[in-house]
Structures are given as C-alpha cells and as structure tokens.
Amino acid sequence: MADKIKITVQRYRPEQDREPWDQSFEVEYTRETSLLEALNSIKDTQEPTLSFRWSCRMAICGSCGMMVNGVPKLACKTFLRDYAGQEMRIEPLANFPVERDLVVDLSDFIEKLERIKPYIIPKKGESQPGEQREYIQTPAQLEKYRQFSMCINCGICYAACPQYKLNKEFLGPAALTLIYRYNEDSRDGGKEERMKLVNQDTGVWSCSFVGYCSECCPKGVDPASAIQLGKVESAKDYLISMFKKKGE
Amino acid sequence: MDLEKSTRQPYVRPVDSTWWTKKGFYTAYMLREGTCLLVLAFVLEMLGFYIAALTGANGLWKFASFLGHPVMIAFNALVLVAVLYHAFTWFPLMPKALRVIVKDTKSGLYKLLDGKYLVILLFAALLGVTVGGIVLFYYPELLGRLLSPFGLVKSIVESQDPSSMPNGDTMKDVSKLVQDYIGK
Amino acid sequence: MDVVKADVAIVGAGGSGLRAAIAAAELNPDLKVALISKVYPMRSHTVAAEGGAAGVVRDDDSLDYHFHDTVAGGDWLCEQDVVDYFVHNTTRELYQLEHWGCPWSRKPDGRINVRPFGGMKVPRTWFAADKTGFHMLHTLFQTSTKYKSIIRYDEHFVLDLLVRDNQVYGVVTLDMQNGVVRMIQAKSVIIATGGSNRCYRFNTNGGIVTGDGMALAYRHGVPLRDMEFVQYHPTGLPGCGILMTEGCRGEGGVLTNKDGYRYLQDYGLGPETPLGQPKSKYMELGPRDRVSQAFWQEQQKGRTIKTHLGDVVNLDLRHLGADYLEERLPFICELARAYVGVDPVKEPVPVRPTVHYTMGGIETNGRTGTRIAGLYAAGECASVGIHGANRLGSNSLVETVVFGRVAGEEAAKFAAENEHTDTAPLTQIAQESLDKALSLVSGERSESVSQIRNEMGDAMEEGIGIYRTDESIRKTIDKLTALKERYRNIKINDQSTIFNTDWLTAIELGFLLGNAEAMAYSALNRTESRGSHQRLDFTERNDEQFLKHSLATYNPDGAPSITYSDVKITKLPPAKRVYGIEAENAEKAAKAAAQNNGGNQ
C-alpha cells in the first residue's frame, strides 16, 4: 500500500482572493514520486483549478521553481520520499510577486537577464571566423566558464538571496553569473561593456556573500562564486580606471 | 470570463526584517556578520592600551591589570570564540573568489582546483601563525633582540617621575619591585 | 479586443522559432517580428535534447555520406532534394551557433569534437557534453535579445490562426499573465511549436509538447504528412520516461537483457562489437526504430527484466569509468541517480523504449512554405521531408536551425511584399475563434479532462505502438472516436482568466485528440512495414504501393481523409535498408559494382 503524505499548497486567485490562503491535500506516493507528479495528480483528481508552471519534469527547463517547507526547490527534482513522516508546505517562489496559486511574476528576473547583453560581442579589431571555421577554444578555456553556462534560469537563486529580497534593484545571482560566463568566454570582447553594470552598487556590490544561492542552485552553478570572481574583476577594473585619464 | 479587461492583481508578500531568524543558514550568516561587534570592541581595547601607555608606565600597568580582570578575561574569551567562528566561516569562502583550472593528469580533463585544498592550506597558515605568536610571546627576548633597537619601554619607565613609581633603575628591578608591590 | 500589428508572427520560441526570429530580424531589420510562445523561450522542449546536432566536419566524412545515412535511415520516404539542401547547410548553421557562443565540446587542440550516433556511418554529431539542446536553446535565446526588432509575447497561448480565403493574417492569443485576449495581426506566420508526443501516455517529452501548431494548421485545411511515423527512443527511464541520450550508446554504452546478453546482434545489427568500442551502424549504434523493435521482440520472448515500473533492459555504462562519464555524460549520471536511484558508474541503468519524436507534421515544401499563403512551418511540427519514416538521432536539433532560418527568411520576404489588410474582418474571425474556445468552459458538464487524456494515451500506446496490427489500430480508432464524443462534454471548473491552466489543458487536449486521430488513420491505411511504422500483418516494405507520403486532411465532423503524395527520389534509388555486417557487405558490393562500371566505360 503506497504511503500517504499531507501537502499544504498556498492558493491565490486574483479575482476572488484579497490574499493567499492554504489548501491541504492527501497524496499517495511511491519511491519515485516527485512533488511535480504529486501536484499534477492533485490537479487531475482533487483540485483542477490549482495552477503552476511545469514542462520537462527532468530539471532542465527551469519552470517549476517553488518553496518547499521554506526552501526554494524545483518541484520535479523534489521527491516525497525525502519528506516521509513530515508535512510538506508548498508556496510560490519567494521574492517574486504572486500572480496566481504557485505562479509568480518572473518578468523582473527575465528583464535583468536581457539587460546584461548576454551574447558574444566580437573583440574589437578581430573579425569572426569564416562561415566554415570555428573559434579555437581549448578545453581549458571552455572550463573557465563552463560551470556558469549551466544556469537554467529557474530563479531559485533570486528566491534564496536575502539581498534581492531587501533590494529589488540588485541585478541578482543568475544575471551576474551570466555576465561572468560571457566575460570569461575566450570568444567574447564585450567585457568592458558589461562591467558598467557589474561596477554599480546594484551590481556585484550588493552581494554580502550569504552563499545561500549556491546552496539552493539545483544545477550546481555556484553563482556565489561567480559574484566573488566578479568582485575581484570589478576591483581590478576600479584600480585600472584610477590611472586611466578621465578624458579617455 | 471577461477577457477584455485584465483582473491581474499580483500579490506582493511583505518583507519582514526578521527574515534571518527563519532559517538556520541565514542565522549562521548573521552571526558571522555579528562577530564584527566583538572585533570592534577588542580593537577599542587595544586603542585603550595605547592611550594608557601615553600616560606612562603606571597607566600601562593599571590598564594591564584592568585587562586582567576576570570579567575582561571572560569578555576576551568571547571575542576569541567570535574570531574563531569568523575564521571558520571565512576560509571556506576564500576558494570561491579564486578559479584555479588544472589539468587532471589521470583523466586528462581540465578541472577546477578543488576548494578543499585551498581551505586546508589557509588553515595551516592560521595554525602556524598562532603557534608562532604564542612561542614569541613567552620568549620575547627573541623578539626583543630582533625588533626593539630603541628600547622604548625602558625610556618611558625612566622618564616618569620616580616618586610616583617604585624606584629602581633597570627593567629587571622595576618588574621585581612591582612584583613585590603586587604581592603585598 | 486588444490588437497588435507585426510583420512576421512566430508561434513557438524553441530552436526553430528563435532561429526564425533571428533570421527575419537579420534579413530585414525594420520588420517587426512578434515571437509568441505559451512559455518563456528557455522552457521550450528543445532544452531537453541531449544527444547532439549532426553536421559533416571530419575529413573522412562527406555530404553524400550524411545524405545516404539520412535517406536510408528514413527508409527512402525522404524528399531527397530537401535532404540535399539540408546536408549542405547543417555545418554552416552549427558554425554560426558556435560564433554566437554555443559551448560545443572540443578536442584537446580546441577544434570542434564529434561523436558517433545511431545510423550515422561516420561520427558527425556535434555535442555540448550531454546537454546539446539546452546549450543551443540558451545560445539562441540570449542571442535573440541582441535584435531590437524582435518583440516577445511570452506566455501567450495561441488559440487560432486568422485565415481568410487561403491566406493567413495573424493569430489570436490569450495573454495568460494578464488574462486578456490579444489579436496579433501579421503579414506572415511561422509555426514552430514542436512535436505532438503527449498523445502517448508514456513519452520523453515535456508537458508543453501538445502539437498545438499542427492542430491549428490541420483545422485550417493544411494536411498533416506522414503522421503514422512516431519515433520510439530505445532508452528512456521506466516510470517517468526521462530520456537517456543516444550519446550513452555513442560513447560505448551497451544494452543487455536479463541474462546480460547483448541481444541486438540477433536482430540484424550484429556481429557483436567489442565492449567500449562502438562501431557506426553496428549493434547499439543502429537506428532508433530497429533498436526499439529489438526490445519489443525480447519482451515477447520474455527475456526483458521485470520491475515495479514495467519491463526494462539494462543500459550498461560501467565500463566507461567514472571520470569519462563525469566529463561526457554528467547529466545522464545526475538523472539516473535522481529519478531511478541508480549510479551509472556502479550499476546498469534500467531503460525501455519511449515515444520521443513525431516524424510527421504540417506538410511543407522545401522552403518551409505550406498550402496556405503566408503560413510557414519549421522544426518538429513541420514535415519538410528530411526524416521520412524514421529520423536519425541528431538530425532534428540541426533541422531546427537549418529550416528555422529558411522559414524566417521566407516569411520576412513574404511580409515585405505584402501589406496589412484592414483589421475589422480579422477581429470578427478572432472573436469567433475565441467564442469556440470559450464554449468549452462550463461548470455543468461531467467528463474529466485528465481522464480522457490518460485513456487517449493508453489507447495510442496499445494500438499504435512499436508493432501494429489492423485490429489494434481499429480498436484505438474506435476509442479515439468515443473520446472525441466525450470531449464535447468536458467539465472545466476554473472560470478565472489569469493562468487558467484548467481551460488551457482542455484546449491542448482538443489539439492532441485531432493529431492522434490523424496518426491512427494514417497508420491504418499504410498496409506495409517501413521505418518506425511496423505492421505485424504486413511485415514487408511495399515500394510499389507505399513509396508515398500519407496526407491526413481534417474533416470537422468525422474521420480525416487519407490521401497519398509522391516521394521525390533524385540521387538514391530505393534499396534494402541494412545495418551491421549486412551494411558492410552491401557497401563492398556497391563499390565493386562501381569499379566494374568504371572499368567498362
């Protein structure tokens, strides 16, 4: 007989509710059941109006970020077996406005990803290789940014970051990581452009290295490390700019 | 279902300033940041030591005995705990600000020098300096001979008005006299 | 109703949609490109592709080899002129992605690395560790932010196309976040919505892969071509159906049954190649249809392993070693550990065939144009003609960029040549489509959407699986007809407008039912065995009668009508499709014959 677990989900319907309210469900599960499968079975059999984002169910698309007992996680990679004997409390991803039930407004996060010029900007005076040629990039050069290119844009690090909670202007872990990913790509020449954002108070300098973003990141991208590396780069940039004449 | 006029009403959850009490990870972070208050206190103690030194040897001596007061010992013990907690949280974060890419000869892959090695390295440094410090402190003559050509302390002691001080010309006599004085 | 004007509207922001948007923006920067997607672009299912993207790059490879592999792999049902264009443009597009920053895996000297893949004679599959789709999609999305003329409409659900006297004038969408209807008037529309694999209960696809674009075009009279060819990927995890990329076998992984025997050699893929030295077109590197069919045969013989998640075989990667697995297949290790609690370094991974790709789709010509003027289709949702009866692994990811670009450029040209018509009649059409979608919403009725979806999935799994019979297909068709009846009576409890997923999943179910029916009837009428469509009652390939594409045309009140269209054969006359030692012998024979002809002339 499959075990049972009580799951309390925070609901919010903008037309009817002034503020969120809780609704509890009883769900059967086996060793393989993920929270996403549980939510889908609740939606199919108990509460069809429950809304949440999901798609790939293999922790690669980044749709199903939500708070599980206060910890930001991907629903598809959270297993009920790890909560046996406890209750599960599911809330929408922290630090984002709640649109409806477990769906949050990620537009601030997505806008920040777009603001940082996340594309290869060819180096000045160096033309891109021809149509049938690639940039030469050794595995060592690839390794410098590879880990930071694994970000699936799920927004969990923004939910984990107290600095983003306190100051929504903060560019945030994922955006700063993406900047570092492109700055360190041997093919890119846009570092000077992107450092303008990094050097601001709302850039790397809002980070007080709590480190919880790296703790919660479901793909082990370690954004906290990217930000510290960003601070080192920004500090170097600050020093260099001191000696450069103002007029330059 | 009126699909003409939007009824969107995003609910913004309030930001409470006790957020850091709600999760062990955040509390540990705030404690780590909180160690700064104790560090500041100790720094002010040391400043006090300097100011006391300005007033002459007995000022120095008075302040030293103040530092020796059990309450101050306890407080400094607390500061020591805070400083060690700071050290234990500081060193693991060091490798995060450093990217060392090495070629792993066995598998021929390029890998990040694992943070563990850096942390062990730095802890070794911490241990070395602490032990070195203690040894030098209890055998200051090693340090004395190395570093103090002017013998500043002797001059301060001598320049004081002798009457206010137990008399005696050399450092050894002064310390013996003060020793007896305390003994009474 | 909120009306927005754009020049080119693109439905779907996966690999094809994004590449089309970039191509249109690059071709004509003052065109307004509306990129519409029901999810944020980086959630599109391209992100889940793992294996790689095929592009000739090695010296010992040639475009002819790639052409031959693709056509033979497709069991000669491919449009050979389109395949020719395809093979000539794959490498160029992959280099373009590399210039845009895609982190392709490299050889020690810094050049692009390729790995062997099923059905490919020479290794030509570019890969980015085992997350090729993820890196391609993120590269395309991030690069698309460079073009200011691309305006994105994220989380907009496309309810219908605006078609009037066989020309398309835009789409009507539901803005899920604001709960309002928005008509996007455009001079040309590109459909890039991906496959329709959620018709099946057990598949490797995400929840969003419900063939919306296919259904929309289908309902406006565009025939769906070759819908009976549904690809089963041989190695998916039991229970959740998550994909274990073919790259595992490309890197040397082997499939063994319950006795530890590498059973593929019994099914025309032998002889057994040594452990850890995969050989192109041999054993585990056979094409997907053959390897999936071998599983079914083993299952019939009772030599598969019984588990609480169903019958499986073992995908054994242990001999590759921990370091090699961590570098080449890190994501596979992560998935196996998380979802079936198996560490590939220590134990074999349980796998079974799962539905993975829809070979068929919206009928398009070689330039992605459809029968409706101004309507284009690219990627998995389209049947441009390169996959035929069975797609080779790593041909699909590269197809998204090759034909995504073509669609983008064609649509941009079409938009530049045409002017906007007046909006009033279009709003009228949009309102009708909206009312039709709203008619689904009612509290009184009784049928459950999820119930119908599951029954459809099971019926498709049983009737139109790896092996089919006339009787099993008819049973599925009867079930689908009953389900379509019950669909008229579904109950939708959610009357809200913001993120009403209850209503949206119901609409998606309607699309799926239509696509499933097209698959079923096409399968029924193709009384032969070809590629991934294998009939137990017609086991042979019948070129005289069935060297033809099937076309399913929508019929509002009944079964779709099935007709056939010719297959363009240019260079490669139909021949027996062989793998393993047979392939080698056939090749030697062909070379010998070529020398003789050479000698005589």
Added chain:
Amino acid sequence: MFRKDRSDEPIYWGLFGAGGMVVAIALPVIILATMGLTHSLTDTVMFGEIILSPLPSLVFISLMILCTWHALHRVYHTLHDLNVHVGTLHHLVIYGLAALISLAFIVCWAILVFKNIF
C-alpha cells in the same frame, strides 16, 4: 563618494578583505596574549615592550586599523540586512568612525615615537 559613475565599494571591500584575513589569522594570537596578562607585570611590560616599540607597534596598529575597517564595513552591511535603509549619512558616520579610530592609533603611535626620540 569618490566616483559618480560607479560604486566605491572596491575600496571598502579591499580593506574588509584584508581586515578579514587579519582577524582570522592574527587576532586569535593577540587575544590569547591579552588574556595572559594576569600572570605578572613582567608579562605586561613585555607585552608593552612589543606593542610600544616603534617598529612592532607600527605593524600592530596597522593590523588593528585593518580590523577596524573590516568590522565597521560589516556593521554597515548588517544594518542594511536588518532592513535599515542605509544612506550616505550612515555611510559617512560608520566609515568616518573607522577613519577616526585609525587616526587615533596613528596619533598614539606618533606621540610614543615622538616622545621617545626627543
């Protein structure tokens, strides 16, 4: 304060980092030393000799100064973490205090050296 186009945080962060190293490595020894002063005046005199002779005390006060900037940098950011909206006033006050303490150390050191030479 110095730069309008960007944050001056690198300065404070640099001092904070150096200070952090000092606190982590040097402070434990120093604290242990002060706790040892109860044994005798000789220890005091010896401790005094170390921290009051010009060269070692110069090293000593620079360590203390770095610790000051480290501590007050953290005070500034912790105020922010406690949801206090820190503005330029807080910035001036807190880092001003750090400058003040540093100055105090330097002045004491100068006086000691000055008194001793003349």
